[in-house]
Amino acid sequence: MTLPARFQTWFDSRGWQPHPHQLDMLERADDPALLLIAPTGGGKTLAGFLPTLVELAEGGHQGLHTLYVSPLKALATDIRRNLTMPVTEMDLPVRIEDRTGDTSATRKKRQRADPPHILLTTPESLALLTSYEDAPRMFAGLKRVIVDEVHALSESKRGDQLMLALSRLDAMAPGLRRVGLSATVENPAAIASELARHPDPCPILHADPGPDPDISMLVTEERPPWAGGGAKYAIPSVLREVKRHKTTLIFHNTRAQAEIFFHNLWLANDEDLPIGIHHGSLAREQRERVEQAMVRGDLRAIVCTGTLDLGIDWGDVDLIIQIGAPKNVKRLVQRIGRANHRYNAPSKAILVPANRFEIVECVAALEAVRDRDLDGDPKGPGPRDVLCQHILIRACAGPFLAEDLYREVKSVGAYAGLSRAAFDDCLEFCATGGYALRAYDKWQRLKQTGEQWHLRDPRAAQRIRMNIGTIQDTDTLKVRMRGRGKPLGEVEEGFAATLTPGDTFLIGGEIVRYESMREMTVEVTRRADKEPKIATFMGTKFATSTQLSQRILRMFRQESWPELPEHTAGWLALQREVSKLPEADRILVETFPHDGRQHLCAYGFAGRNAQQTLGLLLTQRMEELGLHPLGFVSTDYATLVWGLDQVPDPAPLLSPDTLREEFETWLMGNAVMKRTFKTSATIAGLIERNTPQVRKTGKQATFSSDILYDTLARFEPDHLLMRITREEALRGLVDFGRVEEMLTRTAGRIDHVDLDRVTPLAAPLFLEPGRIPVAASGAQRMLEEEAARLMEAAGLSG
C-alpha cells in the first residue's frame, strides 16, 4: 500500500516515513471493524484518521463522515489540535470540531444542524446526541467511528454505553465501519469482540511494540519499612532521580498516598524544584493549572494517580516512577508507556516498593513485564443498569418497537447473550418500575400505543437527557477555605463524617484544619503544622491482581531468592524455618498469642478487597461460635484476626459452605451493597443526579438512596435492581468472586500452624493501618459517650 501523492508529499516535507501499521490501516480501510494495538507514541491517532483524511481529501462528502470517541474530554481537544496540522498543511477540505460537556449550547445546536466532517466527542456526549429526534438526519451519512483508548473504556460501564450507542448508529447509518485504538492489553481478542458489531469479525493489527522498557526496582541504602504505603524512606532517592531527569511522573496507587508523598517530597525539596500534584479529588481549576504548567514544560515532576493514565501528550516525560507495588501488571506497562513519547526509544521506569512485602511484589511484577505476561479479569456480560438507561435514551429519540431495539442490543458483543426475557425485564422496569405491587400503571414512564413504545410524557425527555452517563462521582463533598476561599478539592462523604472540628488533614499538598460543615461543603482553614493529625482521606485501593498473586506464590516455592535484596530473602527464609511459606493450592493459617490476645492469620492471597470480606465473614462466624473476636486487618495477601479466645481448629471457619452461608446473610445489610445499589439505581434512571431546577425550600427534598435499598430489601428483595446490585457487588469492592476463586483453588486444604509467637510473615500486619474493630453495638455506644461528654461540657447534663 502506498500513500496518495498529496499525503506522501506531506510526509516527505516533514521528513517522516509512515509507520507500517499506518499503511496497514489504510489498506484495510474497508473492513467493517478493525482493532489497532499500538504503544503510546506510535502514531496511533494518525493511523486511525489516515483513512478518513484520504477519503475526505477527494472532497464532495456532505455532513458527518467520521466520529471520534475518547474517554477524556481533554483528549478530544488535544486530538483536534494535532489533526488540524496535517489538514491545514495539506489544505484538505475537512472541517473538524469537538463536542463535549464543555462545548457551548449554541455551538452544540449548530453542530446538530450542520455537522462537521469529523466530530470528536466522548461516550456520554454521543449517547446524548443519539437521544435527539433529529439524530437519524445527523448520522445518516456517517462512514467511520474511531474509538480511542478502547482498552480503558472497556474496563468500565462507559464502554458498554458506548457500544450500545454504536448499535444505534448502525441502525441510522448502515455500513458504518468501526476502528478501535488500544494500548497494549492482555487479551486483544476480547476487546475486538466487544468493539465489533456482533457477530462481525474484527481483525487485529499490531504495531511494532518498540524496544523493551528500561525498568528497575529502586534499591536504597535504607531498608523499606515492614508495613505501610508511604515510601517516605525513598524520598531522597526519588528527589535525586527527579534532578537527573527532565520530567518525571511519580505515580501512586491512591490519592491519599499521593498527597502524603507530595507533602513529604515538598518538605525535602531544598532546591525548590517545580513539582506539581494531580489527582481526581483536586478541584478542576487546580488540575488544569498543573496540566498547563506541564504542557509548557515548567514542571520537573508531577506526583499523580490514575487520572494521568490515559494518553494525553504531556510533553517530554523521560522517567516514570511508580511508588508502591503496581498491583496490576497491565496498568504498570501502560504507565511505563507514558515515558518517552518518541517511538523506538525505550521507556524508563523505576519501581519503588513501599514496604518489605512490596519488594517481593515489585520483583514479581518486573518478571511479568519482562515475560510480557499481562493480567486482567474476564468481564461479565453487559450490565443491565446500562441497558435500562439505553432504553430510556432510545425512548427520548421517538417511538420504537421492542423487537427492533432488542435486535440492536443483541448486536453489541457484551449483550449478545441477552435473553428476550432479560431484555423485557429491563423494558418493564423502565416502563412501570417493575414492582410486584402494580402501583404505577397510571403513571408509567413508557407506554405502549399499538405496538410502539413511547414516553408517557414527552417532557420527561429533558430529565432523562440531564442524567445520561455511567460515571459515578462517589459521594464527595467539596472542600474550601473558610470565608470566600477557593475550592481545594473533594473528600468522600464517609471521610467527612469522621471529622471533628480541629482535625487536620492533607489536600492538594496543604495541611488544613477542619472547621465546620456548611451546606454540603467542608470548611477548612490553613495550618502550618508539619504533620496532619489524620493521615488523609480514603480513596480507592486497588487489589493485587490474581496473576500477580499467583506469581508471588510461585516465587515462594523457590529454594532461595537471589533476585531479592538480602534482607527480604532472609525474611522469607526465616518464615519457612519457623512456620511455612504459603502455597497456591492450600490456605496457610497461623495461630499464635501476642500481647495478651489470641491471633489468627489466614494467607488467602486473594487481594485486599476479598481479604477484607474474608475478615468480615471470619469474625462474624467467630462471634457466633463465642470466640470473641475483637478486630481484624487485611492486606492483599492475608487477614489477621485478634480476639480473646484461641481458635483450636480453623478448618470449620474456612469451609466453603460456612463462608458462602455467612456471605449471604451478611451481604444484605452491607454498606458496600448500598453504595453499589446507588450506582446502579442512578444509571438505571431511578435516582437522578441532576434535576431541572433546584427549588430552595430551605429543606432537603432529597433523601438517601439507602432508604430505597432498605425498603426494597424488606418488601421486594428480588426486584431487578436488587438482582443487579447483588451481581455487581460480587465483582467490585466485596470481591466475593476472589474468595470463591481462593476456595476453589485450595479445595479445603488448610495448613494450620500453631505457634507461641508472631511469625515473620505475619509481623508486618501488626503495623498495617486500617484495623477494623468488631463491634456491632460499638457505634451506638461511642455516639452516646460523645454526646454525654458534649452535654456535660455544655453544662446541660443532669
Place this chain on the structure above:
Amino acid sequence: MNTLPVTFAGETLHLTGSGALHWPARALLCVSDLHLAKSDRIARREGRMLPPYETRATLTRLADVLEATGATHVVCLGDSFDDLDGQAALDREDAETLAALQAGRDWTWIEGNHDPGPVTLGGTHRAELSLGPLTFRHIAEPGATGEISGHYHPKCRVRGPARPAFLMDRERMILPAFGAYTGGLDCSAKPLQELLTDPAVAILTGPRPVPAPLPRTGRRQHLPPQGRPRRIGA
C-alpha cells in the same frame, strides 16, 4: 421501647428512638411529616418510579409505636400526605391498614404545606391544636411558647453519620420526619439555628434516643447558659 423522658412546658414527654413524641398524661402520640404516597407523587410529576412501599413502611412503624405506647389520641403534625392527591393514591391494603390504626383512637390531622386542606380519611382536620400548655402546628412560629412543630425534618450529627433528631429549647420542640421517604435538613441550617435559643438540645433518633447540645455554626459566639455557673477545677 427505648424512649427518653424530657420536661417541656412543665409536661413530661417521652421521645422515641423512632422519632415520635409520646405524652403519657394525655395518652397522646404525635408524629410529623409522614409524607405518605410520596412515591406516587414522584411518579406522577417526574416519571421516576421509586419502590412503592413507603406508605406500608411508615404505617408499620407507626403501628409499632402505637402498640408500644398504647396511645389513644394521635396527632399527625402536617405533611401527612405528600400532596392532596396522595390520599386518593393509597392502595386498598394501605388504606385498610390506616383505617385499622384509626379505629378506636382520636385522630387529628394538622394541616401542612404539602397537604393544606381537609383530609378525606377519618379523623379531625385542624390548622393547629392546643392542649393544656402545648400547641401543635406544622411550621414553627417565631415567639411561640410550648409549641410542638415539624416541617423542617431536622437532622443532627454528633459522631458518625447524621441522624434525624428532635430539636428543643425552652419554648419549642421541632420533630424529625417520621415518614420513610424523607430527607433531612442539617440543624446547622440557618432557619433552625435562628429558631432555637440556647440552651438548645438535639435528641438524635436511633436504637436509643441520644441527647446532645445543639451544635452552633461557625462564627457565632454563644454565652454559656445563664444560671448554671460552670465549676472551675474539681
